[in-house]
Amino acid sequence: MISRDKLRDKIARMVSATAIYLREDVKEALVKAYDKEGSPVAKSVFKSIIDNVKVAEDEKRPLCQDTGTLVFYVKAGESFHLLGELASIIKEATIEATLFTPLRPNAVDVITGKNSGDNTGERIPWIEWEIVPDCDEAEITVMLKGGGSEGPSLAKTIPPGLGVKEALKMAIDTIFEAGAKPCPPVILGVGLGPTGDIAMSLAKKAIIRRIGKRNPRADVAELEDKLLQAVNALGWGPHGVGGCTTALDAHIEMAHRHPAALAVGIAVNCWALRTSALRVTKDRVEFLTHKSLNLEGE
Amino acid sequence: MAEYHLSTPISEEQVRKLKIGDVLFVSGTVLSSRDAGHRRTLEYLNERKPLPVNFSGMALYHVGPVVKKEGDRWKIVSAGPTTSARLEMYEAEFIEKTGVRVIIGKGGMGSKTAEACKKFGAVYTIFTGGAGALAAKAVEEVEKVEWLDLGVPEALWVMRVKEFGPLTVVIDSEGENLYDKVKKQVEINLKKAYSIIGLRTES
Numbered sequence: 031m032i033s034r035d036k037l038r039d040k041i042a043r044m045v046s047a048t049a050i051y052l053r054e055d056v057k058e059a060l061v062k063a064y065d066k067e068g069s070p071v072a073k074s075v076f077k078s079i080i081d082n083v084k085v086a087e088d089e090k091r092p093l094c095q096d097t098g099t100l101v102f103y104v105k106a107g108e109s110f111h112l113l114g115e116l117a118s119i120i121k122e123a124t125i126e127a128t129l130f131t132p133l134r135p136n137a138v139d140v141i142t143g144k145n146s147g148d149n150t151g152e153r154i155p156w157i158e159w160e161i162v163p164d165c166d167e168a169e170i171t172v173m174l175k176g177g178g179s180e181g182p183s184l185a186k187t188i189p190p191g192l193g194v195k196e197a198l199k200m201a202i203d204t205i206f207e208a209g210a211k212p213c214p215p216v217i218l219g220v221g222l223g224p225t226g227d228i229a230m231s232l233a234k235k236a237i238i239r240r241i242g243k244r245n246p247r248a249d250v251a252e253l254e255d256k257l258l259q260a261v262n263a264l265g266w267g268p269h270g271v272g273g274c275t276t277a278l279d280a281h282i283e284m285a286h287r288h289p290a291a292l293a294v295g296i297a298v299n300c301w302a303l304r305t306s307a308l309r310v311t312k313d314r315v316e317f318l319t320h321k322s323l324n325l326e327g328e
Numbered sequence: 329m330a331e332y333h334l335s336t337p338i339s340e341e342q343v344r345k346l347k348i349g350d351v352l353f354v355s356g357t358v359l360s361s362r363d364a365g366h367r368r369t370l371e372y373l374n375e376r377k378p379l380p381v382n383f384s385g386m387a388l389y390h391v392g393p394v395v396k397k398e399g400d401r402w403k404i405v406s407a408g409p410t411t412s413a414r415l416e417m418y419e420a421e422f423i424e425k426t427g428v429r430v431i432i433g434k435g436g437m438g439s440k441t442a443e444a445c446k447k448f449g450a451v452y453t454i455f456t457g458g459a460g461a462l463a464a465k466a467v468e469e470v471e472k473v474e475w476l477d478l479g480v481p482e483a484l485w486v487m488r489v490k491e492f493g494p495l496t497v498v499i500d501s502e503g504e505n506l507y508d509k510v511k512k513q514v515e516i517n518l519k520k521a522y523s524i525i526g527l528r529t530e531s
Contacts, residue, residue, distance in 0.1 A: 070329040071349045071506075074494045075456055082459035095394050095406035095460035132405065134394050178411065178457065198525045206518055210435050210507065211411070213457040260524040265510070265517045269434070269457055271349075271496055272510040302458045 032310055034115055040308060040315045041123035041170065045100065046131040047320045048174055048306040049092040052083045054319075055241040056217075056278065056303050063215060063268070063275040072273030079268065079301060094302045097133040098174035100124055100155035101234070107165025111312060116168070117157060124148070124155050136177070158231070167311045169318070173238060174304040179212035183233075183297045185226040190292040197222055197294040198257050204296050205261050205277065210270025213300035215278045217241070218261060221295035223285035229295030236281035237299045245282055254282050268301075278303075333491070337385025338429040340449035346497050348506040352453055353493035354430060357471070358387045360485040362410060364478045366418040373425045380474040381486055383426035390415060390433035392481025394460070395470075402470040404487065408460030409434040412452070420444035432495055436507040446503035453495035466492040 060083070064076035086093035102120055106113050125148045127133060137151035138144065149155070182204050188196055201220050208214075221232030244251035258280040267273020278301065287293070306319040317323040329349050334342055336356030346352060359381060361369065372379050393407040412433030419437060422428065423444040431437075431450065434457040441452060455463060467487045474484040498506045522528075 071351070071496055074329075074351050075496065078456040078459055078462060078494050082456065082462035085465050086461035089461065089465070091461045091464065092394070092406055093461055094458040095392075095408045096458070132394070132396065134406075176458075195525060195527055199522065199527055202518075202521050202525070206514065206521075209511065209514075210454075210457075213434075256525050260521040263517055263521045263524060264514050266514055267510070269454060269496075270436070270507055270510060271454075271498075272506075272513065300458055 031111065032313060032315060034112060034119060037112060037310060037315065038119045038123045038126065040310075041120060042126035042130070043323055043326070044306050044308050044317065044320065045123060045127035045172055046133075047323055048172055048304045049097065049131055049133055050086055050090055051320055052086075052093055053303060053305065056301070057083060059241045059278040060301065063278065066275065067267075067273050069267065069271075069273050071271045072267045075268040075271055092131060092133060094176065095134055096176050096178065097136045097149060098176045098304065099136065100149060101173045101175055102155055102157045103160075103171040103173070103235075104157055104168060105160045105162060106168040107162045109166045110168045111166065113168070120155060120157060120170075121150050124150050167309060169307060169309050171238065171305060171307040176213070176300045176302060179216060179298045179300040182208040182212055185230040185293065185295040187226055187291050187293045190287065190290070192292070194222065194253065197292065198253065198260070200294055201257060201280070201296050202260050202264070204298065205266070206264055208298065209266060212298045213302070214266055214270065215268055215275045215301050217299040217303050218257070218277050218280040219297040219299070220257070220280070220282045221284070221297070222282065222287065223293050224288040224291060226293045226295065228285055229293035230297065231295070232283040232285060233295035233297035236283040237297050237303065238305050239281045241279045250282050250284065254280050257282070336387060338387070339385065340429070343429045343449050343451055344501045346451050346500055348497050348500050348504045348509070350497045351493065352430070352495040352497060353491045354387050354495065355490050355492070356387075356488070358389050358432070358487045358489050358492060359383060360389050360391045360393065360483070360487070362390060362392050362482050363414055364482040365475065365484055366415055366422060368475060368478070369426065370418060370421055380484065383428045385427065385429055387430040387432055388422070388428045390431070391463070393464070393485060395480055402473060404464045404467045404470060406460035407463040407467065408458050409455045409463075411435045412437050416441060423448050423450045430495070436498055436505070442499045442503040442505055445499050445501050449501050451497050451501060452499035453497050455493070455495055463492070466490060
C-alpha cells in the first residue's frame with residue numbers, strides 16, 4: 031500500500047520538478063520557434079529563453095523566479111485508499127516543495143496583503159476534483175500558473191448571435207493589447223460554454239494540453255489552427271521585440287452553451303508553461319510527465 | 329542589430345552608441361531597485377543624504393531576487409526581471425539625479441523615461457522575462473546588500489556580474505522606443521489577423 035507520507039513526498043518531488051524542468055513539448059516548440067525566426071533580435075531573445083531552460087536543469091533551480099499559483103487537478107477513484115486525506119497531503123507536499131527547492135512564497139492574503147511564506151493559504155493550493163466511479167486509482171496534475179500572464183486573462187459572456195468568430199476576435203484582441211506583458215511566446219487557451227466560470231475553467235484546462243495536439247473534433251481543430259495563425263500574424267514576437275512567433279499554440283475547449291448565452295474564457299500562459307502529472311495506484315506511484323523521476327530511488 | 333559588451337562604469341559616449349534592437353552584455357556592477365528602492369533613493373537625494381552606493385555609470389536592474397544565505401555570504405538563486413512600467417513614475421528623476429546609464433527590466437517604459445534617456449544619456453534594456461536562472465548564473469558575487477529593512481525583494485543588492493545578458497535595447501539615448509515601433513507594425517497586422525479567422529474589417 032502506498033502510504034500517506036510516501037505520496038506526500040512524491041507530490042512534493044513533482045511540484046519541485048515542475049518548477050525546474052520545462053515540459054519536453056514546450057522545449058521542442060521553443061527550439062522550433064528559434065529555428066523559424068528570421069529577426070536577429072527575436073532570435074537572441076529565443077536563445078536566452080532556451081539557455082535559461084538549460085541552466086535551470088543543470089543547476090536544479092526554478093526556471094522562473096515566479097513560482098506561480100499552485101493549481102491541482104485531481105481525478106480520483108471513489109475507492110482510492112487515500113481519497114479522504116488527499117487535500118491535506120497536497121497542502122503538506124506544497125509546503126515541503128517550497129522549502130527544499132526552494133520556491134518563492136507566492137500566496138498572499140487578499141485583505142491584509144500578508145504573504146503566508148509557504149505557498150499555502152485560504153483555499154490555496156487550489157484543487158479541482160473529479161471523482162471517478164468504480165475506480166481505486168488517482169491521477170494528479172499540478173500547474174504552476176505564472177502571475178504576469180494572468181493579467182490579460184478574462185471571461186465574458188456575449189450574445190450567441192455574435193458567434194464563435196467573435197470569441198476568436200476576443201482572443202486575438204487580448205494578445206494584441208497584451209504586447210510584451212504576458213512574457214510571449216504565450217500558450218493561449220480559449221474556453222466556450224454556458225457561463226463565465228465554466229468557460230474560464232475550460233480555458234485553463236486548454237492551456238495544459240500538449241503543444242501541437244489538436245481538439246479531437248475536426249471543426250474545432252481547424253479553428254485552433256486559424257487562431258494560432260492569426261495570433262502569430264500579429265508579429266509581437268518573443269517578449270514583444272517583433273517576430274513571427276507570438277504564441278506557441280492555441281487550444282479550444284468547449285461545453286454546450288445556454289440558448290441565450292455564449293461565455294468566452296481566455297487564458298494566457300507565459301512561455302514557462304509548468305505542469306506535470308502523476309498516477310497513483312494502490313501500490314505504485316508513476317510520473318506521467320517528467321518520467322526521469324520514476325528512476326529515482328524508492 | 330549590433331552586439332556590445334560593456335563594463336561599468338559606462339560612459340555617456342559608450343551608451344550613446346547603442347541603438348534600439350542592439351544587444352548588450354554588461355560586466356561589472358549591477359544594482360537592484362524596485363518600487364520602494366526607487367522611492368528611498370529619490371528621498372535620500374532630495375534630502376541630500378549620502379547614498380550607500382554610487383549609481384553613476386552603473387546598471388540598474390528592476391528585480392526582486394530569490395536569495396539564500398550560505399554562512400555569511402548571500403547567493404542569488406533566481407533573478408529574472410520585474411515589470412518596469414511600475415517604475416515609470418520615478419525613473420526620469422532617477423536617471424537625472426544618479427547618472428545611471430543602463431536600466432534593465434521587462435515589458436517596456438514610457439515617454440518620460442525615454443525623454444530622460446535622451447537628455448542625460450541612458451538606455452532602457454530588457455532581459456528575457458522569466459529567465460531567472462540565466463540571470464542568476466551571471467552574478468559572480470553579491471558585493472553587499474543595503475536597505476534590507478525594505479525586505480529582500482526591495483533591498484538594494486550590489487551584484488558583481490560577468491557578461492550579464494543578452495539585454496535588448498528597447499529605449500535608446502535618442503529617445504527611440506523599439507516597442508512603439510513594433511506596436512505600429514502590430515496595429516497594421518491586426519487586420520490580417522482578423523481576415524485569417526474570416527472577419528471582414530472596414531478599411
